[in-house]
Amino acid sequence: MALNISRRNPRLRRFLVVTAVVGASAALLAPIGVTPAQAADPYVSDTRPDLVPALSGYSSLWQTSGLNDLHGTVKDAPTLQWNDRVTSWINQHATKSQQFRALQNAAYLNSDGSGYDQSISIADGLGSTLGTLYAQGRINGDLPKVAALINSSNGTAGAYVSTSNAKAAFSYPRPFLNADPTASKVEGDTDACAPSKVNSSSLAPIRKGKSWADAKGNLKITRVPATVDTTHSFASTNVTLDPIYGESGLCTGGSYPSGHTTTAYQAGITLATLLPELAPQILARTSEAGNNRIVLGVHYALDIIGGRISGEVATASRWSDAAFRKEVLNPARKELVSYLESKCGARLAACIAKDTSYVNNPYAGAKIPGGTTQQVTDRKSALKVYTERLSYGFAPVSATTLSASVPKGAEALLRTTFPTLTNRQRRQVLAQTEIASGHPLDTTISSRIGTAPGSWQRLNLAAAMSATVQVRADGSVKVLSVGGKATVRRPAR
Incomplete structure (x- = not known):
């Protein structure tokens, strides 16, 4: 779906980067901590939840060295081997179109106001027409309450929790990292990303001899090249899209849980609560944004599940706060529904009924190991795909x-x-x-x-x-x- 945006939001302004999200470069850093503006009006939920307890199931699969150096001990080889297999398959089978969508979802708004926000790039979850209207409203400044709530840079819900502590607590190496410490640095990568300094050697023993890895234990991952988004779908100018594999902020940070997926789910679940009439489609689109981190080869399936969990914890905390509901969430819903109905020219139910639903075919009809083609064509298939991505075909543990x-x-x-x-x-x-x-x-x-x-x-x-x-x-x-x-x-x- 092409979202034709005619002009930039005049209300965009610079914001402070208060915590680095692993998965963004120095040029594209994405803050997911709280800013001074957010703390101006205190709410009970401003004391953010600790994500580690909710994510603690990972400790039965992997024991970190405790040094936050991406090394550790495999505790459940079959589960982590499936994690490798599914991750490699998705990376190798995603269509060119899906790779481009993955690059779009990886983008964050820059501190100078350029680029675009992740919470806007999932707009097509609302449908063809309503998604376009939503994106236009966000970019043009017509949805200030929604933007202040949901944006992925400093939104009071969309940028609510940070995954930094959780990443350090579990310290798992990313899929694209070389397993061989003696391998040469990839041309263009920073020195901090040289295999001698950061690698996945702890995982080499469970990968050797597997069809999804090479003889040295490197997972088969293809890097998706940077490109320029000339569609003007989410910005009035061309936007450079770069997965930044070779930036230290990405390669040296823990893979679990996914920070991008966390922000996607903070935005996506919040949006689904503002528009529950479209919840399955919005949530399926959100799951696609998370899955797109696997498409790029920068995260594993378990990281995406962890990101979903983090987004659930965060959004539930905000919705459990009575004052925040009354003063922020409910007014944002009223603003969004009123805006969409005024632009559509009918009541929301009628607008939804005549709209074209969110669709997606990430692997050109190929079936993911242990699953389906993950194609979305309507509301029921959106629910099916979302449900499949809750577990990614992992065997019970x-x-x-x-x-x-x-x-x-x-x-x-x-x-x-x-x-x-x-x-x-x-x-x-x-x-x-x-x-x-x-x-x-x-x-x-x-x-x-x-x-x-x-x-x-x-x-x-x-x-x-x-x-x-x-x-x-x-x-x-x-x-x-x-x-x-x-x-x-x-x-x-």
């Missing part, structure tokens, strides 16, 4: 029949989808739409002994936000179906 484990506060994410339900009922919806226990990063067992706050990994927000639920006479709810319009049925009187 623990019991698969454990009961639901809904993290405290997650129910707040369903407030706009089911405004007439209670928090208890919303939790029941989440519990009944969760995926099974036992997948990598699932913390169901840990949460039961008090070392993790429920299992964010199991949440299926696209299913929950498209559920038809029946309210029983005793006040409990039963999910009847998912993938349609979110609906509440109540007992006949």
Whole structure:
């Protein structure tokens, strides 16, 4: 979808870089910490959550050296081998068009106002027409409340948490790093990225002899070359798109969890709560933005799942804050709906009904290992693809029949989808739409002994936000179906 933007947002201004997101170069650094402007009006949720407990399932797969040097000990070789296999396959099979979309999603707004924001480049999740209108409104400054909330540079929700501490805590090497410390530096890379200084040698033993790696243990990853975006889809000027493999900010930083994916999900989940009518499509588009980090070969599938978890934790924290809901989130929803309806010329439901839904065919019809083609054509396929990317075909690593484990506060994410339900009922919806226990990063067992706050990994927000639920006479709810319009049925009187 081409989003024709005629002029730049006149309200763009310089912002301070307060924390470096791994995955951005010195020229394209993306801050995901809080800025002084954000701290002007304090909210309870301004004390940001610690991501490490929610991400702690990784510790059963990999034990870091503790030195934040990207070295450590493999604890679960089969799981990390699948991580390698899926990552290499996606990188090798993505279409040229998908590679370009991946470069677009990797872009952040520069400190001088050039480039474009990640929370705008997922616009087509709203559909062809509404996505164009949304992007135009963001760029032209017609959605100031939404922009202040959702942008990925310093938005109060879109740039809410930093992954820096989590990356250091797990310190896992990136997919494209050479496994051989004696290998020559790639031409054009900075000295800090030389294999003698940063490498994936700890993973070489589990890679040698595998079809997705070479004889020295290097994962088969093709670097996607930099290019220039001349489409003017998200900016009025041409924009250089560079995956920056050879920049120290990327190569020396931990791969897990993905910072870009975290910001994508902070923006995407927030946008889905502002427009729950389009939640499955918006969330599927958000999952594509995360998956695009694998397309570029800078992250693994587990990193993307970790980024989703981080985005869920962050957005739930904001929605759990009553004052922030009242003063920031609800006004942003009102602004966005009003804007879209005025530009579309009809009520939102009618605009959605006549629009062309978000579509995507990342691998030209080829099936990902253990999965499908991940093609999105409509609302139901959007839900299917989103659900598949919750686990990426990993084999279970623990019991698969454990009961639901809904993290405290997650129910707040369903407030706009089911405004007439209670928090208890919303939790029941989440519990009944969760995926099974036992997948990598699932913390169901840990949460039961008090070392993790429920299992964010199991949440299926696209299913929950498209559920038809029946309210029983005793006040409990039963999910009847998912993938349609979110609906509440109540007992006949």
